[in-house]
Amino acid sequence: MATSVNQSLRDELDEVVVGLCKGLNDSKRLLVLYALSDGPHTVGELCTMLDASQSNTSQHLSVLRTAGLVDTERKGNSVIYSLRHLKIIDAIDKLREIMTDEVSRKHRAVGA
Amino acid sequence: MATSVNQSLRDELDEVVVGLCKGLNDSKRLLVLYALSDGPHTVGELCTMLDASQSNTSQHLSVLRTAGLVDTERKGNSVIYSLRHLKIIDAIDKLREIMTDEVSRKHRAVGA
């Protein structure tokens, strides 16, 4: 009955994990994505928003760059980061929705 | 201008990461979620689908349980796992969509 799963789905999910989930698996990176959903920002600005060191921020941005989630553009002395896929915010919001469902579910369980 | 980000958003994203993203950050776990989207399965069945050891499968299921992504029910000797939030599949599909966009974007870049 239960057979091993389709290899192409397996490969695709592998890519999704490597390329995207890994990028989302850190609250600071999610925060960066939200910050960029309002519009482009420089690294310095993102540092401030994250309360993180320049180095640390830059490292997180590097992960997001590799994941293909952000774009960069040089402007004078600064580098401006912007969101590459607006859909990523939809995806995260979907997760937040589930989180909310889960919380209210627990409340119901306690109440019952 | 750029100020530190709202603490409540920060806390919420923290929870999203801890509770959900961590659960998604492994292709085997994504595979489990897809397998369960067709309907409930026992651990043994999931082992077969994943081509993974019983121990390893059980450990991944444990992560998903902690994340609140799956439900369990004992039936005789077996334990049956089922999907707790159908929305999680929507979220993953959203990520796959982004993945697709990204791939076609690269192709265009090469073609151009």
Add this chain to the structure above:
DNA sequence: TGCTCATATTAGAGAGTACGCATGTGGGGG
């Protein structure tokens, strides 16, 4: 009770990840 099947848990090795610190790089102004 004792045995067996299905699943869960534990311990330990190896790989990966986040962070601080120090240093490298590249554009702009004196």
Add this chain to the structure above:
DNA sequence: CCCCCACATGCGTACTCTCTAATATGAGCA
């Protein structure tokens, strides 16, 4: 040309994750 600013990168450390092998739990049956 030299210096400074904004940012990127390399290194070491502490932590976290996944996996295998071994062991524990728990339901059903003789």
